[in-house]
Every structure is written in structure tokens, then in C-alpha cells.
Amino acid sequence: MNPDTHALAGAHAVDAVTDEERRSFELHLEECADCRAEVAELRATAAALAADTELTPPPALRGSVLSAISRTRQLSPITDGGSSASAPTDASASSDEQDTEAQEADAVGQTDELAARRTSWRPWLAAAVAAAVLAFGAVVWQPWDDAPAQITATDQILRAPDAERVSLPMDGSEITIVRSPAKRQAVFVADDMPAAPAGKAYQLWLDLPGKGMVSAGMIPTAGSSVTVMLTGDATAATGAGITLEPAAGSTQPTSDPVALFAFT
Known part of the structure; x- marks a missing residue:
């Protein structure tokens, strides 16, 4: 694993990379399970900090x-320390x-x-x-x-004028994909999402023309509220999906989808 590429995980998680760095890192993500897991954890943390609930200190x-x-202890003031006496006018x-x-x-x-x-x-x-x-x-x-607090990267997608929302029921909860073609990205949002079985994790996928399902990151441990920025350029995606995969993720889906979202 290239250390320089791996070092982009944190910046990529908060969308603080150039287009060239994003393309390079997303290619790296397809082959690096460690980076996929790290990006998912960082994005989950960022999403928790960006929750709409007001933070009361x-x-x-x-x-x-x-x-x-x-x-x-305060430092004493600086004094001149010099004598006010004048030297004799006839001093040498x-x-x-x-x-x-x-x-x-x-x-x-x-x-x-x-x-x-x-x-x-x-x-x-x-x-x-x-x-x-x-x-x-x-x-x-x-x-x-x-x-006011600075708007986060996920908030920018959720509030984008061209934001497209696709929602589905899932075991009594509601899961949603919000995509902004203008921002070129998509966000996954869920309330009360059921936990994955032991040793498994939910993985997100983007359906890209000519490529099929491409990994878009892992969904962190389910909870009362989950918000995850999908990795990859969502502009050309025709849909998105969720599968159950090994905890570290997979390069290709290994199980039937638990949810499929169709973009218009």
C-alpha cells in the first residue's frame, strides 16, 4: 500500500482533495480494504459532528x-530598573x-x-x-x-437545489439516498437502521454505466441516525445499492442487494 495514497484517507473523507487526488484515491479504495474502513469511520465521525441537533456545551x-x-500566576510588570540620577556634566x-x-x-x-x-x-x-x-x-x-456553524460537505449535498431523493423502507426503518449531480456526489441517510449480522457490514455501491456496481464505501455501525457520504463520482450513476459484505468490505458485491435505488 502506498503510504502517500493512504494518507489521503482523512482529507478524502471530508472532501478536502483535488479532483486528481480524488480520482487517484478512489482507484486505490477499490483495492484497499483498510482505507475503505478508515474512510467509513472518519465519515461517520464527521456526520455525527454535523448532526442538526444543536450542540449545548x-x-x-x-x-x-x-x-x-x-x-x-501572573508575571510581574517589566520595570526600567535604571537609576534616575544624572551623570555629572563633567564626566569623562x-x-x-x-x-x-x-x-x-x-x-x-x-x-x-x-x-x-x-x-x-x-x-x-x-x-x-x-x-x-x-x-x-x-x-x-x-x-x-x-x-453560525460552517455547512458541512454532507449538508451541502442534502441542501443542494438539484438534490434528488430516493427513499425505501427497510425492516421498519427508512433509508434514503440523496444525490446532487451538480455536486457530483451522493449521501446515504438512515433512521433506526437494523444492525448488520455479526462479522458483516453494510456496503454501499454506485451503479455506473460500463462498470456495473462500484464500491462507494461502508456504512458504519447502525444506530438511531446514520449519514454517510458515498465515495466516487455520482454524476453518471444510474442507481445505488446496499449489500451485506465482510466487515472489511469487498471489491465486488458478494451477496444479493438488501436495497436498490434507481436514479432518474
Whole structure:
């Protein structure tokens, strides 16, 4: 497995690749079960973070941050440290030169102290940012920030003006494929989808002219809500399907489809 190609898994999962990288990686996906599983997991995580449910932070977050700041020892102000006394007007030239050198040394010392302070702040700031990212699942949030969240890649497909929806019932639940030809991609959405049997997983396929069923990624563990971006260019696809495959996925369908979606 080419490490450079494998490294594109994360970027591909959030649609942060160029067209050339996308084509190259999708060819790689057909042969690499590890990458297919990784992309499916990353997309499931991104979909969970992009859920429409408003994210309510713990009420104590801002208080705990301010409390941590209040317990952090503040550095004392920088003082001149120099004497206000004036040198005698009849001081020798060598004495004047010494005074000038001392003043320059004081200035350099103050500059070095400022630099040292800035350096000492950086680890604390980095730790604070890292803690915020981990606490909110890689979503940076500020209690006092009312700006709307950025629209995700899946939301762009679901809200596209040309979005085409095809829904089917499945064991008491509803499963849907939403395709946007203008965006060249499709999204799978399910509510209360039944879990796959032990050792198996649901795999998505795009029906492409001249190629047949081409893998479009794995569906993560079923739950109350599942949203997955299909891999591959869905523009020319005439339909999509779902099959039960080994947990790592297959390069071609190995079982009868549990669902078939026809695009118009």
C-alpha cells in the first residue's frame, strides 16, 4: 500500500482533495480494504459532528476556563530598573560610553525577558486549545461566539437545489439516498437502521454505466441516525445499492442487494 495514497484517507473523507487526488484515491479504495474502513469511520465521525441537533456545551465550561486563569500566576510588570540620577556634566568620555553600554544592555535584557514570557505562554495556550478541541470532538466552540456553524460537505449535498431523493423502507426503518449531480456526489441517510449480522457490514455501491456496481464505501455501525457520504463520482450513476459484505468490505458485491435505488 502506498503510504502517500493512504494518507489521503482523512482529507478524502471530508472532501478536502483535488479532483486528481480524488480520482487517484478512489482507484486505490477499490483495492484497499483498510482505507475503505478508515474512510467509513472518519465519515461517520464527521456526520455525527454535523448532526442538526444543536450542540449545548457544559454550563461550567466558561467558569472553569476563567477559574483556571485566576489560578495562573501572573508575571510581574517589566520595570526600567535604571537609576534616575544624572551623570555629572563633567564626566569623562569613557564614563559616558559605559553608561550608553549599560542602557543598551538593559534594553536587550528587557527584549529577552519579553521573548521569554511569550515563549512561556505558548505551551499553556496550546494545551487550552487542545483541551477545547478534545472536549467537543474536534469542533472549536466559544460560549460567547454566536456565529453560525460552517455547512458541512454532507449538508451541502442534502441542501443542494438539484438534490434528488430516493427513499425505501427497510425492516421498519427508512433509508434514503440523496444525490446532487451538480455536486457530483451522493449521501446515504438512515433512521433506526437494523444492525448488520455479526462479522458483516453494510456496503454501499454506485451503479455506473460500463462498470456495473462500484464500491462507494461502508456504512458504519447502525444506530438511531446514520449519514454517510458515498465515495466516487455520482454524476453518471444510474442507481445505488446496499449489500451485506465482510466487515472489511469487498471489491465486488458478494451477496444479493438488501436495497436498490434507481436514479432518474
